[in-house]
Amino acid sequence: MNSLKELFKNKDKNLCSVFFTAGFPQLNDTVSIIKSLEVNGIDFIEVGLPYSDPLADGPTIQHSSEVALNNGINLDIIFDQLIAVKDEVKTPLVLMGYLNQVLKYGEERFCEQCVACGIETVILPDLPMLEYENHYKKLFAKYGISNVFLITPQTSEERIRKIDALTETFIYVVASASITGAKGEISQDQITYFERIKAMNLKSALIVGFGISNKTTFDTVCKYVNGAIIGSAFIKFLESNGVEKIDEFTDGILK
Amino acid sequence: MKSKFQVDKNGYYGQFGGAFIPELLYPNVKELEDNYLKIMESEEFQKEFKYLLKDYVGRPTPLYLAKRLSEKYGAHIYLKREDLNHTGAHKVNNTIGQILIAKHLGKKRIIAETGAGQHGVATATVCALMNLECVVFMGEVDIKRQAPNVARMKMLGAKVVPAISGSKTLKDATNEAIRDWIGNPEDTYYLIGSVVGPHPYPDMVARLQSVISKEIRAQLLEQTGQEKPDSVIACVGGGSNAAGAFYHFLDDEDVELIAVEAAGLGVYSGESAATSVLGEVGVLHGSKTILMQDEYGQVIEPYSLSAGLDYPGIGPLHAFLNESKRAVFMNATDQEALDAAYELTRIEGIIPALESAHALAVLPKLDFKKNQVVVVNLSGRGDKDLETYIKNLK
Numbered sequence: 001m002n003s004l005k006e007l008f009k010n011k012d013k014n015l016c017s018v019f020f021t022a023g024f025p026q027l028n029d030t031v032s033i034i035k036s037l038e039v040n041g042i043d044f045i046e047v048g049l050p051y052s053d054p055l056a057d058g059p060t061i062q063h064s065s066e067v068a069l070n071n072g073i074n075l076d077i078i079f080d081q082l083i084a085v086k087d088e089v090k091t092p093l094v095l096m097g098y099l100n101q102v103l104k105y106g107e108e109r110f111c112e113q114c115v116a117c118g119i120e121t122v123i124l125p126d127l128p129m130l131e132y133e134n135h136y137k138k139l140f141a142k143y144g145i146s147n148v149f150l151i152t153p154q155t156s157e158e159r160i161r162k163i164d165a166l167t168e169t170f171i172y173v174v175a176s177a178s179i180t181g182a183k184g185e186i187s188q189d190q191i192t193y194f195e196r197i198k199a200m201n202l203k204s205a206l207i208v209g210f211g212i213s214n215k216t217t218f219d220t221v222c223k224y225v226n227g228a229i230i231g232s233a234f235i236k237f238l239e240s241n242g243v244e245k246i247d248e249f250t251d252g253i254l255k
Numbered sequence: 256m257k258s259k260f261q262v263d264k265n266g267y268y269g270q271f272g273g274a275f276i277p278e279l280l281y282p283n284v285k286e287l288e289d290n291y292l293k294i295m296e297s298e299e300f301q302k303e304f305k306y307l308l309k310d311y312v313g314r315p316t317p318l319y320l321a322k323r324l325s326e327k328y329g330a331h332i333y334l335k336r337e338d339l340n341h342t343g344a345h346k347v348n349n350t351i352g353q354i355l356i357a358k359h360l361g362k363k364r365i366i367a368e369t370g371a372g373q374h375g376v377a378t379a380t381v382c383a384l385m386n387l388e389c390v391v392f393m394g395e396v397d398i399k400r401q402a403p404n405v406a407r408m409k410m411l412g413a414k415v416v417p418a419i420s421g422s423k424t425l426k427d428a429t430n431e432a433i434r435d436w437i438g439n440p441e442d443t444y445y446l447i448g449s450v451v452g453p454h455p456y457p458d459m460v461a462r463l464q465s466v467i468s469k470e471i472r473a474q475l476l477e478q479t480g481q482e483k484p485d486s487v488i489a490c491v492g493g494g495s496n497a498a499g500a501f502y503h504f505l506d507d508e509d510v511e512l513i514a515v516e517a518a519g520l521g522v523y524s525g526e527s528a529a530t531s532v533l534g535e536v537g538v539l540h541g542s543k544t545i546l547m548q549d550e551y552g553q554v555i556e557p558y559s560l561s562a563g564l565d566y567p568g569i570g571p572l573h574a575f576l577n578e579s580k581r582a583v584f585m586n587a588t589d590q591e592a593l594d595a596a597y598e599l600t601r602i603e604g605i606i607p608a609l610e611s612a613h614a615l616a617v618l619p620k621l622d623f624k625k626n627q628v629v630v631v632n633l634s635g636r637g638d639k640d641l642e643t644y645i646k647n648l649k
């Protein structure tokens with residue numbers, strides 16, 4: 001069974017996920033970041049594949065991607081890094097990148113490498129549902145890879161139901177109509193939106209991301225959904241504090 | 256039978272096109288997809304579009320038989336004078352059309368990307384005309400090299416936002432416009448400047464620019480008794496002026512279509528924008544096309560002296576025309592384009608845009624048969640490039 005699915009069976013509240021950009025701040029930080037997040041109680045980890053043109057990302061992740069690419073990161077190095085921790089790390093890992101990276105690498109080859117690294121879940125924000133259904137669904141199924149879809153406050157109920165039917169693990173609930181980036185408080189409008197999604201009684205887990213930045217925002221959204229993903233805030237922390245102090249960041253959220 | 260050069264129901268030309276957009280943009284793009292044809296085919300739109308193209312833009316633009324140029328190259332060379340449009344380029348055909356569509360959709364705020372600033376100026380112009388808020392994203396590098404157009408946009412009331420991400424040029428300005436649209440999904444309309452982006456943009460922009468080839472047919476018939484030329488030549492950045500100049504000839508396979516890309520310092524110099532030679536299949540700005548990328552799919556920054564051709568991809572229609580060999584893809588270097596611009600200026604008294612000069616620059620490379628009828632789409636005028644021309648004049 002997909003390890004995320006198994007996780008969600010055992011835990012359906014306050015799931016905490018962290019996103020980081022592979023190859024940032026240093027080329028070879030990937031392994032220590034993953035290990036440290038695991039030790040410090042993070043439930044699942046999103047490994048960002050740095051891209052030159054990350055359309056859905058705000059300045060923080062754009063910047064980390066640029067630094068990582070300048071550090072010389074690429075998909076082959078990332079897969080090598082992930083294979084190295086495969087046996088040690090039990091925390092489910094999710095890859096998040098852009099479709100062109102997969103296309104250029106070779107769709108089958110990408111999937112084979114995911115399998116080799118124990119990756120069972122991917123998020124490709126610019127892979128639309130139509131293309132997924134027409135082509136990727138079959139391909140991913142062949143390799144046991146589950147695809148995560150995003151929804152936003154503008155996504156229609158009909159479409160959310162369709163996404164739910166296509167989802168094996170979780171739906172990525174984008175917190176507001178916005179690109180990634182740490183924002184302030186959670187507004188009443190957002191809460192109404194989370195409540196609306198929750199009331200749909202979907203089979204998939206609901207994980208909120210984009211703009212979750214601290215304990216307050218994390219705790220607030222966890223009242224309404226199964227968990228949340230923290231990205232930009234963690235990247236900013238890494239940039240100022242380095243990899244050694246990750247426990248300070250995770251403690252700040254979880255304790 | 257439907258032409259194979261028209262998009263299919265999913266927005267594809269062969270394997271190219273589609274709408275590879277984050278879910279965040281789905282409602283925006285879907286709204287446009289569901290409505291653009293209805294709006295464009297309505298009587299109200301048609302009436303207003305034609306009226307504005309005629310009395311505001313100054314269409315039809317002349318089709319001018321360039322006698323001295325013809326003599327020099329041994330063919331009948333006609334220039335389609337898009338340079339005589341209001342705001343100085345073909346770009347305004349598209350912005351007039353899209354602003355009417357945006358109004359029909361009830362949008363209040365217009366965003367656009369621009370490279371050379373021509374599309375930004377054309378967008379700022381129609382926003383002034385329609386009293387709509389206008390925000391133009393422009394790479395920080397381009398803001399510096401196209402200062403007069405930045406000033407024009409500001410004078411027209413637009414806000415010019417520097418794109419400071421990535422390489423700080425056209426592709427990054429496009430990224431920033433898309434990010435802005437993600438954050439403003441309800442009141443904002445993204446007015447794309449070329450036949451690029453997710454479906455339905457490439458088809459919509461091609462239709463709006465198709466007025467160019469519609470006029471060419473009518474004007475050629477009037478002037479020569481034949482409505483089809485032997486060849487049509489146009490430069491390709493994203494490909495909107497070429498799409499417009501080719502459009503009504505796509506199914507006439509006896510009309511040779513020549514697309515000219517910018518080769519910068521030389522196709523293989525590492526400083527080039529010749530996508531059809533250097534590019535490979537991939538996804539850029541929401542559509543599957545060919546683009547310049549490294550072995551890991553990272554987009555490579557192109558180079559051309561001309562900011563309007565400095566784009567790492569081409570529209571999906573052009574990717575299809577290239578793959579199916581319906582169009583011949585050629586290229587011209589910075590220097591060849593400069594030489595062509597100086598030549599046209601001296602023998603015809605027309606200063607072309609540096610982009611358009613790339614189309615002229617292939618004339619010396621072609622073998623014309625006797626009495627061959629050639630139409631070159633002169634997509635814009637050279638006012639914006641004077642500084643470059645003066646600097647490079649020897």
Ligand SMILES: Cc1ncc(COP(=O)(O)O)c(C=O)c1O
Pocket residue numbers: 344345346370371372373374448449450490491492493494495496497562563564608610611634635636
């Ligand atoms: C005069 C002129 N021609 C051509 C272009 C290239 O665009 P496209 O390939 O969409 O026609 C531009 C773009 O700025 C332009 O200003």
